[in-house]
Amino acid sequence: MRYRFGHSRGRTPVETDTIKTYPSRTSLKELQVGEAAHIVDFFNPDEIARKIEAMGLRKGKKITVLQKLGRGILIKTNNSRIVITSDVAKNIEVK
Amino acid sequence: MRKSIKVAFAGNPNVGKTTLLNHAAKTNLKVGNWSGVTVEKREGFLSYKDYDIHFVDLPGIYTLEPLSEDEWIAYNFIMKENPDVVVDVIETTNAERDLLLTTELLEFERPMVVALNMTDEANKKGIEIDSSHTKELLEIPVVKTNGRNGDGIQELLDAIIETAEAHSTPKAVKYGDQIEEFLDKIGEQRRNGKIDKHTLLKLLTENDGRNGEKTKLEKFYKKDIISIIKDERYAFANGLYREILKKKKSTARDITDKIDKIVLHPILGFFIFLLAMFLLFKISFDFSNPLMNWTEGLINNFFSPLVSLLLTKIGASEWLLSFFSEAIVGGVGFVITFVPLIATIYFMLALLEMSGYMPRIAFLMDKFMHKLGLHGKGMIPLLLGFGCNVPAIIATRTLENKRDKLLVMAMIPFMSCPARLVIFSFFAILFFNNPAVIIFSLYLGGILIGLLTAFFLRKTAFRGKLSHFVMELPPYRMPRMRIVVKIVWVQVKSFLYRAGTLIFAASVVVWVLLNTPPGIKNQSDSAAAYVGKAITPILRPIGINDWRISTSLIPAFLAREIVLSSMGTIYSVNVPNNKPDFHFLPAIEEQVNGFGAAVKESLLSLFSPSIKTLETENADSGLRNVIRSSFTSASALSFMIFLLLYTSCLATVAVMAREAGKKFALVFLGYSFVIAWVVAFVVYQVGSIL
Ligand SMILES: Nc1nc2c(ncn2[C@@H]2O[C@H](COP(=O)(O)OP(=O)(O)OP(=O)(O)O)[C@@H](O)[C@H]2O)c(=O)[nH]1
Ligand SMILES: [Mg+2]
Numbered sequence: 068m069r070y071r072f073g074h075s076r077g078r079t080p081v082e083t084d085t086i087k088t089y090p091s092r093t094s095l096k097e098l099q100v101g102e103a104a105h106i107v108d109f110f111n112p113d114e115i116a117r118k119i120e121a122m123g124l125r126k127g128k129k130i131t132v133l134q135k136l137g138r139g140i141l142i143k144t145n146n147s148r149i150v151i152t153s154d155v156a157k158n159i160e161v162k
Numbered sequence: 163m164r165k166s167i168k169v170a171f172a173g174n175p176n177v178g179k180t181t182l183l184n185h186a187a188k189t190n191l192k193v194g195n196w197s198g199v200t201v202e203k204r205e206g207f208l209s210y211k212d213y214d215i216h217f218v219d220l221p222g223i224y225t226l227e228p229l230s231e232d233e234w235i236a237y238n239f240i241m242k243e244n245p246d247v248v249v250d251v252i253e254t255t256n257a258e259r260d261l262l263l264t265t266e267l268l269e270f271e272r273p274m275v276v277a278l279n280m281t282d283e284a285n286k287k288g289i290e291i292d293s294s295h296t297k298e299l300l301e302i303p304v305v306k307t308n309g310r311n312g313d314g315i316q317e318l319l320d321a322i323i324e325t326a327e328a329h330s331t332p333k334a335v336k337y338g339d340q341i342e343e344f345l346d347k348i349g350e351q352r353r354n355g356k357i358d359k360h361t362l363l364k365l366l367t368e369n370d371g372r373n374g375e376k377t378k379l380e381k382f383y384k385k386d387i388i389s390i391i392k393d394e395r396y397a398f399a400n401g402l403y404r405e406i407l408k409k410k411k412s413t414a415r416d417i418t419d420k421i422d423k424i425v426l427h428p429i430l431g432f433f434i435f436l437l438a439m440f441l442l443f444k445i446s447f448d449f450s451n452p453l454m455n456w457t458e459g460l461i462n463n464f465f466s467p468l469v470s471l472l473l474t475k476i477g478a479s480e481w482l483l484s485f486f487s488e489a490i491v492g493g494v495g496f497v498i499t500f501v502p503l504i505a506t507i508y509f510m511l512a513l514l515e516m517s518g519y520m521p522r523i524a525f526l527m528d529k530f531m532h533k534l535g536l537h538g539k540g541m542i543p544l545l546l547g548f549g550c551n552v553p554a555i556i557a558t559r560t561l562e563n564k565r566d567k568l569l570v571m572a573m574i575p576f577m578s579c580p581a582r583l584v585i586f587s588f589f590a591i592l593f594f595n596n597p598a599v600i601i602f603s604l605y606l607g608g609i610l611i612g613l614l615t616a617f618f619l620r621k622t623a624f625r626g627k628l629s630h631f632v633m634e635l636p637p638y639r640m641p642r643m644r645i646v647v648k649i650v651w652v653q654v655k656s657f658l659y660r661a662g663t664l665i666f667a668a669s670v671v672v673w674v675l676l677n678t679p680p681g682i683k684n685q686s687d688s689a690a691a692y693v694g695k696a697i698t699p700i701l702r703p704i705g706i707n708d709w710r711i712s713t714s715l716i717p718a719f720l721a722r723e724i725v726l727s728s729m730g731t732i733y734s735v736n737v738p739n740n741k742p743d744f745h746f747l748p749a750i751e752e753q754v755n756g757f758g759a760a761v762k763e764s765l766l767s768l769f770s771p772s773i774k775t776l777e778t779e780n781a782d783s784g785l786r787n788v789i790r791s792s793f794t795s796a797s798a799l800s801f802m803i804f805l806l807l808y809t810s811c812l813a814t815v816a817v818m819a820r821e822a823g824k825k826f827a828l829v830f831l832g833y834s835f836v837i838a839w840v841v842a843f844v845v846y847q848v849g850s851i852l
Contacts, residue, residue, distance in 0.1 A: 112389065114229060119632050121225035123259035125396060133419065134426045137529030139538060141426065141635065146255045146287070148418070148635040150525050150538075155630045 095130070095140070096156040103131040104161035111158045119155065123147045130161070166214040167326045172240060172267065173251035174260050175222025176636050178279040180204075181309035182251060186319060187217045190652050192553075193645065194515040197222060197634045198542065198560040201232040203239060210319055213326075218245065221559075224259075226266045231559040231567075240267070246326045249318070251277045254284035254291055254306075257407070261399040268300065268335045269360040273325045276304045277318055282311075283637075288411030296406045301333040310642065335359055337394040340382055344375040363391055418518075418637040425519070431526050438519070443602065446507040447587070448767035453502035456753075456760035461495040464753050467744040484735075485673060492734030492785065493669030493727040497661050500584040500723075501654060507580050508653040509646065511549045516641035516649075520545055521633060532628060534613060535620040537561065539631045540570040544612070547577030549653075551814045555821055563629045569616050571822055572830060575809045576612035578605050581722040586802055588726060592790055593798040598773040600799070608806050611837060660721060668717040668724045669731045676732060685735060704804060704839060705797030705846040720812050722805055729789060737784040796849030800842040807838035 098104060106128050109116040123144050124130065134141040138153045171179040175197035184191055187206025192199055198221070206217040220239055221232035228237040240248065250267050252260040257278070267274060278284075278291055297304040303321035307314035324330075336342060345362045367387050369376045376387050383390045425434055466487065473483055514520050523545060528538025540561060547554035554574045561567040578586075586604055590597035675690035682688055686709065694713030701712055714728035793801065809815060809831050819827035 114227065115630065115632065117227060117392065118224060118229060120392075120396075121227075121259075121262055122632065122634060123256070133422060134428075136426070136428055136431075136525060138532060139525055139528045141422075141525065143419070145258055146637070147259060148422075148637075150631075150633045150635060152528075152538075152630040152632075155632060 092160060092162050094157045095159040095161050096153045098132045100132050100135055103129060105129050107160040107162045109158055110160060115155060116158060119151060122149055124149060164212055164214055166216060168216045168245045169247045169249060169322055170218045170220055170239060170245040171249050171251055172220050172236060173222060174224055174263060177251050177253040178309040179251045180219050182277060182279060182307060183217050183219045185312045185315045190648055191219055195518040195636045195639045196521045198232065201556055201559040203235055213323055225262060230562045247273045247275060247322050249275050249277055251279050253280050254278045255280060255287055255289055257291055258403045261403050262395060265335060265395050265399045268332050269358065271331050271334060271358040273329055274302050274332055275321045275325055276302060277307045278304060279307045279309055281306045281308050290408040292406050292408045299405065335398060337398060341379060341394060344379055348375060421638055426522060435523060435526055442510045444773045446510055447773055449764045450502040450506040452760040452763035454499055456756050457502060458499045459756060460753055461491060461499060464749050466491045471744055488731050488734040489669040489673040493731040494661050494666050496730035497665055497723050497727045503584060503587060504580050504657050505650050505654050508650045512646045512649040513641055516646060518636045518638045521635050534617055535628055536616055537566045537631055539633050540566055543570050544573060544577055547574040548579065550579050551575050552817050555817050565624045565626060566629060568822055569619055569624055571818065572619060573612035573616050575814055575834060576608040576807060578608045578806055582806055584723055585726060585805055589798045589802050592786055593793065593795045604802060604806055611807055664720055665724055665727045668720060669727050672717060672728045672731045704842040705800045708792045711792060718810050722810050730785060733785055733788045736788045796846050799849055800846035803845055804838045804842040807834055807841060809834040
């Protein structure tokens with residue numbers, strides 16, 4: 068067997084879309100509590116962007132905004148909940 | 163021949179690395195339901211079968227690209243220390259995220275074992291990872307574990323041994339054809355020995371390919387080399403995840419989200435926070451107070467007369483008897499009385515840490531904190547400071563920005579720890595009608611001074627823009643009583659240990675100095691008094707005008723509780739010695755009954771809405787009465803404020819010096835002394851007029 072998965076197809080569907088997602092491209096900062104969207108890209112791919120990517124906020128992942136308090140935004144993706152500040156969120160492009 | 167194996171536990175934060183290690187090595191390392199509990203390299207040892215296994219617990223890390231200090235520790239260990247086996251702990255429910263680190267670890271091509279932890283939660287969520295398929299694909303052992311009950315630990319140990327013994331390495335990771343081709347070329351260029359993929363990739367980014375491989379690749383992919391490698395890793399991790407995921411139900415709404423709707427509600431959440439803090443205080447006081455009274459009785463009415471009786475029976479000399487009643491009972495015994503309070507407050511703090519609520523406080527409070535130029539994530543070390551300043555200072559390692567780190571570090575010593583609470587509870591009950599209000603105000607006062615300090619530093623030495631932060635919130639987890647009790651026991655044990663060593667030694671020294679030169683009639687002619695009198699002029703303006711108190715403050719620099727044990731030792735001489743007849747059996751019966759009554763009262767206190775124990779007056783003991791004569795309400799208050807603010811704790815100063823440098827620690831110590839003196843002065847002068 069070739070030991071490479073990068074382009075193989077999954078055995079099970081990983082994500083099923085039920086919630087309506089955000090219609091047009093915007094930054095994560097603009098999302099309201101309860102809204103969901105997919106991550107498209109990072110405007111500024113610096114080390115913080117790479118860290119939050121490693122934390123699970125990756126291109127193509129669906130995220131939901133659970134709460135916003137001050138400059139903090141609580142988002143959920145898969146089973147992790149991550150708080151980021153709005154200056155980080157404004158660098159994340161979502162759709 | 164026994165063989166030794168060095169095993170490192172690596173993985174994302176809060177996946178249960180320390181929990182598994184505690185099971186495996188039977189250690190009591192600190193666990194908690196939030197990211198960043200482990201911030202230093204910790205160890206455990208186990209003799210298992212024919213092997214001596216040396217476990218190393220590492221701070222959690224999301225990717226091998228460290229930013230904060232704790233991440234650097236994990237990174238450096240993995241890179242440089244060459245453990246025989248790396249155990250990669252994965253949170254099964256978050257495997258998709260965790261597999262990135264797994265991929266990066268695989269690149270090292272070194273012996274490795276995967277532990278799929280939190281299988282219990284995964285089962286509940288309907289997520290299953292095919293462990294045998296994973297094993298087939300990666301050619302390394304994959305073990306399912308459950309840190310909650312220890313399932314799978316045996317298998318994990320066997321897998322570790324098997325891997326170390328066979329020195330079996332994982333199958334090499336393969337990325338895209340293009341990049342692999344270039345990596346092969348670089349590998350060929352340096353045919354001296356085997357090169358692992360991690361090093362090859364590093365060479366590639368450093369443009370060490372001799373024929374411009376880096377540039378060629380960047381041209382081919384039309385992106386920079388860092389992004390190319392990153393995307394290849396994600397592609398691999400993603401593919402692996404899809405391959406090994408067996409089933410996944412469409413996610414039902416989970417309980418954490420429901421709780422968070424209320425607990426993190428912008429308005430409600432704030433009140434819940436206040437309620438939680440109130441309960442923390444109330445239960446700490448009310449539950450522990452009857453038990454503390456009982457402990458005091460046990461020491462003074464049972465243990466002390468019993469030993470005195472025995473000592474007299476064996477014909478011990480007068481000085482031994484006085485040493486026993488003054489240094490041991492008066493000093494060490496006095497401090498031990500407070501064990502129930504210490505245990506209860508640590509129990510409450512453990513619930514806070516194990517439930518998952520603690521990082522949520524940081525999220526809730528960021529709104530206020532950042533107005534003051536502070537970091538929400540900095541809340542966590544501050545909260546830990548209420549448990550003990552020392553680990554709190556070490557916890558600032560999780561902050562990515564040096565300035566934030568020093569800022570938080572300069573606030574932590576103003577967060578009142580249980581040692582201070584012990585002192586407050588003693589003095590507040592003795593001198594005030596509503597001690598709860600006094601103690602609460604002292605805690606708030608400490609926080610206020612901390613905030614002012616930070617504000618001042620932000621305006622002067624630590625100017626600059628406030629940095630952003632990212633922080634993970636764990637799911638709520640029901641604290642396991644066994645673990646909570648263990649955490650409390652570790653704390654109580656260390657308190658008792660301190661009582662038996664440091665506090666005991668301090669009491670002995672104070673007692674000896676009190677009786678030096680030998681044969682003095684009057685305590686105030688002793689060496690102890692001499693030293694105390696020498697520093698009293700500094701303390702007089704804040705209302706402390708008694709050498710017995712000044713003297714007690716000197717050894718208290720080792721640890722604040724010592725102020726009480728020293729005072730106990732000094733004042734015990736003046737306690738009227740009217741020992742009632744002591745009869746062993748009735749005394750035991752009395753203690754047992756007393757204990758039953760105390761437990762009942764403690765439990766009942768949980769059902770009353772207000773803080774009630776602190777309203778009662780319990781000034782029956784002789785020691786209390788003598789100490790009372792040395793203070794007024796105003797001077798007692800200023801004394802408490804002084805001890806609250808002045809960093810009278812060697813361990814704190816030492817750890818500060820280690821984490822931030824000697825200069826920082828010493829300047830801070832001086833600052834805290836001045837602030838403590840000034841605030842105490844103002845309070846005393848105002849209080850004396852009123
Ligand atoms: N339900 C469940 N909880 C677990 C399991 N293993 C660990 N936990 C809990 O998960 C939390 C985190 O455990 P730790 O052992 O502190 O995690 P860690 O990986 O050492 O975390 P850091 O040191 O912060 O990186 C604690 O509340 C544990 O009680 C498990 O298998 N199942
Ligand atoms: Mg840990």
